[in-house]
Amino acid sequence: MSDSDSPETQAQVCHRCLMRLETSAGGVDLPRRIRATLARSGCGERVRVSLTGCLGWCPVGRVSVQLFRDGQASDVVLVDPARDGEELIAHLPCPSMETT
Template sequence: MNETSAQETQAQVCHRCLMRLETSAGGVDLPRRIRATLAARGEAVRVSLTGCLGWCPVGRVSVQLRRDGQVSEVVLLDPERDGAELIAHLSCPSAETP
């Protein structure tokens, strides 16, 4: 992934999901942990909070990736994995189609 497209990738984390997590899950700190997990893989992704993404999973957090006007499917994260599930979705499937 080149530097330009990495700068344009954004992970939008559902604020409501974060607030619904139990305190022991560390939801408040999850956006920083997601950024650190992706940075360790060489991916510069801006993480921001957003409103409800239409999924309300118990014990999970809804995240959607955006790049160049394209959006990925909503990914349901396990807070204990610090966003590792997003690695497989970084290419934003809708951005791969011709």
């Protein structure tokens, strides 16, 4: 994939938050589940999900996700791992949000 084809929005998931979650929350699998949630919402091709180091928010039972648009940091969203990243949809230009 060339740079011109890469998504303009990135969702960087805090690796430290994932490691601090209870095992039952399935933290290590969360990035894949976020990708699946975004794909169902029509954002799958527009958003790249990746891991990053500590973002400094450290919420208990949640995961920090830093959004970048056109290379610029924008929102930090605190994600409930049980919701598989649904909170991110409100912060992204997903086609499914236009109908609600």
